Amino acid sequence: MTHVESAHLVELALGNDVPHHDDGAALRHIASCERCSAELDRMTRVVGTARRVEEPDLPVAPPERVWEYIAEEIAGTDTKAAAPPRSDPSNRPGGDGSRRSAPTRKRERRNVFLVLVLVVTLAFTWWRRSRSARSSAGGC
Template identity: 60%
Template sequence: MGHVHPSHLVELALGHASGEADVGALRHAASCPRCREELLRLTRVVTAARGAEASDLPVPPPERVWQRIALEVLPETDRVPRLRESSAHGSADERVHGSQRRWTDHAGEGLLGLALAIAVLLLRRWRIRAGSGN
């Protein structure tokens, strides 16, 4: 059997192993250092992505940070007016924290996308190495 195809390694790392082809691929990975190493890398990425929580994600900076950046970067005519501390829709802090809650509602989707992007990069690297005979 030749090396396990990168997309097959991704499926195995995601835990989608079933059938004779997967058994053969796992046997090959057990005896092939290159396929085994790649499967371990992909499995670590999947494990890390599945174990991440919303609190692991970065939070947007407070509005005052963006205002300070605007003061330093933009000409005076293009600057956004300073937000008042409170309004009919709540304080600036309440608006920021409210947007954080909405942002973190989709954290799982973002983590899955990140995991897939990392998997694609690892697959590309693996394919480049496989093509060069290393």
């Protein structure tokens, strides 16, 4: 058998109940192939890490002084640059600036998690393909 496709390894790492016509052969191959086993292990660790991401872990806008410093460095002067507009809570979904409901926060966290997993998966797949294109190693 050839190496297990990255997309199939991602499904296995995510633990999705997506029936695959060749799960048995893929699992046997992974058990005997160092390369596929290591790749599945890495993907599983990435998924585990991504699942532990919480809202406080997400990036936030830097303080105003950071923007001012960057603008001064770019301009090469001591002139204070206008800071980018701050987000207004009333412009968020809901419109009234009130706190979002628990289901909304949970949905937002889930969406952030899914986007994060997608980005990591795409980056990992791109990295593996570019790496395997450079290598001339064949089978196991």
